Structure formats: C-alpha cells, structure tokens
Amino acid sequence: MSAPTIGQAPPAAPRTGRPATRRRSVQGRADARFGLLLATPALLLVLGLVAWPALRTTLYSLQRVNLAGEESWAGLANFRTLLTDEQFLGSLTTTVLYAVGFLLVSTLLGLAFALLLNETFHGQWLARSLLIVPWACPWVMCGIIWKWFVDGEVGALNGALYQLGVIDSYAAPLSDNTGALVVAVLAGAWRQASFTGLLILAGLQTIPRELPEAAMVDGANIWQRFRHLTLPWLRPVIVVVVIINTIFGFMQFDTVWALTQGGPGDATSVLSIYLYQQLFVYTNTGLGSATAVVLGVIALVLGFVFVKLLYRSTAIAEGVE
C-alpha cells in the first residue's frame, strides 16, 4: 500500500526479465524435445535388444520347461541344481583359473609391450604397427591359429623347440588337461595383450616429456621413476584394462571353443561353454539361463567395481592437479 520508493525498483525487473526467460525456456524445451527425438531410436533399441533379453533370461532361469515345451515356475530350483552339479562347479573353477591366467598374462605382457614401445629404438615404428595385428584377428581365429601352432604333429612350436634341442620329441599340449588350459590362456592373451598394450601405450604418450626429465635431474633411477611417476600416471588406464581383461577372461568363448571345444574331457570347459551346451546341446533352458544369470552377475559386479575404482582414481587424479 505504501508508495513505491526509488529504492524499491526491483518490481520493474521481472517485467523486462520475464519475456527473456520465457523465450529461453521455449527454446530450451524445443532443444530438449529435439535431443529426445534424436536419442529415442537408440534408447528403444537398447531396451529391446539388451534390457528385454536380460529380463527374459532371468525369467527363464526361474522356470522349468518340460518336454512338451510347457513352462512352469521353478523358483530357485535351477540355481540349487547348479550348486550341486559337479560339472557346473568344475566349470566354475576352470573359469576362475582361466580368467586369472588370462588377466595376468594379458596385462603383464601388455604393460611390458607398452613400456618397450615407448622407448626409442630402431624398428620402433614397425613394432608399433605390429602391436595392432593380433588385436585385429577375430577371437575364434586366435583359437584356430594357436591350435595348429602347438599341434603335436605339424606345429611350428614343436618344430622350433625340437630343432633348438629344447625337447626330444614333439609334445601335444592340447591332449593334456593342464596343457590345454595353458594354451587356451595363451591363445586368448595373444590378442588381449595387444589390446592392453595399445591402451597403456596411449596412456604413456600423454605423460609430459618434462616429468621424467625433471625426475632424472633429481636423481631418480629407472625403478623409482617407474614406481612414483609412470605407474601413478597410468593408474586410470590400468584400472580400465584390468577390469576389461577380467570380464573378457570370464566371458571367453570363441578362443576356447575353436581350440578345444571344452576338452580334453571337461578340462577347458569354461562357463560359457557349459552355458552353450546346456542351451543348445541338452536344450535345458532353465539350467542354461541360470548359468547365464551367474555370468551376468559376475559381469555386473566387475562393472560396478570398475566404476567405483575409476571414480576414485579420477578423483585422485583431479586432487593431484
């Protein structure tokens, strides 16, 4: 009621401000609509091609299908069967062994390759080109190539070791339980070490040149520079690589299938092969889907750890900067 004073000028501001905000929000809403429109096909496809099959698989794992194809609710019976199935438990052990071997060989070799290719030497350009070659080979081809490479009759590995005098007679590692698993790890790691090397090398190349030089001036030796400079710098990349290698190790099918089809016996029957057999050989959709859920949970847990670790390491990196 009191007369407006000069000091109470603000009421005038909205009058000029409001149309501007409205215009911006109209613009904003149209922008949002355009964005949603562009993103919708991809979102629908991912819902239909990933989320729905994942949900459906989970439902199948809780069902029992009889010979007539009728489905009935089974609760957790399929999972209980898995826990008492020696083949499944054996397969789980094999998978863990495989994944650990795959992770170690791929990561350590990849790290070694990256460190090597980050040095300056004659032939460096050649080595950097060659690094990508195994990565470009399809997984299943890595299995085929290695199967024959270590073959007990025609394999070149035997040929070379024999001529070098390392072995007295040709060996056939794929007909031996441990040998087959070792070759399966090597065949997979042959490709994955390249992937690892490519990523770590890309990380190494982002280290500013001044840093190692400054450390050298300060008298740090090679190991100290690696331990306190290179390794912390690479931490985010290494976290990524370790998690990816672990997931790939647990899910590996192609290489092992081409190499041994799970044999000899069940020696290399990893979970993915057990899953394939349950679904498409024994057509036991319940047990197969329960195995799929186990694999999916492993992947999700690893993915969750991945995000956590990555978040922490970027937080650390940002804290440092």
Next chain:
Amino acid sequence: MRTSLLRRTLVYGGFALFLVWILFPLYFTALSSFMTPSEIGSVPFHWLPEDPTLANYVAIFTGDSAPFSSGQDGGIVSSTDAVARLMPAIGRSLLVGFAVVASNLIIGGAAGYAFSRYEFRGSTLAYLLLLASRVVPAIAIVLPFFIVFRQAGLLNTSLALVISYNAFTLPLAVWLLKTYFDSVPKELEEAAKIDGASRLRCLLIIVVPIARPGLIAAGLLVFLEAWSEFFYSLVLTNGLTVPPVVAGLQNLQQFSWTTLAAATMFTVVPPVLIALAFQRYIVTGLAAGSVK
C-alpha cells in the same frame, strides 16, 4: 647413460621376443597355407616351402575339401559343401558388417550427438544406462534372441545377425560418438543457428562433416566387431558368416590344416589390413571408448 649397453640389450632383446610372440604363430599359418599336408608335417620342420603350392587357395575358391587326396574319397559330399560355403560367407559377412555400421552410425550418431548437445529430462540417466548395457555379456542373453527369431522365422538369416549385433555395437557407437562430439567445438553450430539454420540442418550440414574422423573410427570398430563375431552367428544362423564357417571346417574328417590355414588367412588378412591402414583412428577410438 641413456644409451647404456644394458638398456640397449634390454630394449632389443625385448623387441626380438615381441616379434617372435606376434609373428611366429601368424608366420606358421601363412607358411602352412602355401604347403602340402605332407610337407607341413615333415621333421625337421621346413621354415620355407620347398615347393610352394597354391592348391589350398584354389581349393577354397573351387569349394574342394580334399585337394590333396587321390580321388578315392570323393564320397564326402558334406565336407565339399562346407568349403563351398566359405566364399558366399565372405560376401554375407561384408553385407552384415556394412548394414550394422550404417545403422550404428545413423542411430548411434544421432543419440551420441543428442547426449553431447541437448539435455533433456533423464538424459544423464539414459546415457549412463546405455553405457551400463555394455557390461551385459552378449553370451548371457542369446536365448531370447534365439526363441524370438525362431518364432519369427528369422533363424538362419542375415537379418537376425544385423538385428542382434546392434545389441553390443550400438552402445559402443553411441559412447564413441558422444565422446567425439564433446571434443568438437560448439561455436560453428551456434553461428549457424544465429544465421537461422534449423537444428537438423545444423547437424547435417555442419556437424557431420566436422565429425568425420569420429564417424570413421566408430564405423571401423563396429565393422571389425561385426566381422569377427562368432557366437551369435554360430547359434542363430548355424554359420552364415565367415568365422563359424572356418571354425566348422575343423570338425570335418579328411580336412587338412593347410587348407584351413588358407581359409584362416582369408578371415584374418582383411581386418589386419584395415587395422594397419587406419591404426591412428582405431587407437584413438579404443582409447576414448575405454577410458572415458
């Protein structure tokens, strides 16, 4: 100190081991493909073919499963069919690859651009869920695809592969392209908008040409993934594309490793050449796709 003998020994020793690790298995495969079965099995091992032969490659082109047998075992018709499937499989692999790349660049490119430029209600959550879907293992969700495709009569068709491959390549494409669009400055688009260009026109005329390197990188990675895919092709089509056809040759009796080696070369050489030719794009794509 930097060129000390120890360092040089380590570097060149490491380089030698690196060469052996990468090239030895591949050299053996290439060597085998130019040999006869009896020569590859000779002891001591022949490091070069004494009498190089192209019979293995000819066998693949002509669909002959036993190029080195003397003709008494001509009765194995099924294995002849298996080899004859290789050439058509190469064509189908290319077709499936191109179709998946096209759909991924259009659909995934649109989504990647949207997530990079336009915020909408739930856009962050949608993007995170899209990324999270990368974690779901393809092998674990194959059964619903199999059942639906069987009902729809799509088993054993290329279409089944084009559809299902989108499950794992589309999130990858969105991810790569969103990361790429983030690195493209907005100023040009804003200038074009002030000049009155519509959002769609802006995207097509200004953004797509600038984003070409990103589109190439994403397209290459998606193509290589489609070309290499084995499990879905094995399960959903009983081997329409190259990898399962080649892997299937191993199960045939009378089939020699030397011919399989030639088939393996056919499968491995195209992606290797692509990777070598576009190394820079691919490494950038890999690094962006996994680190961001």
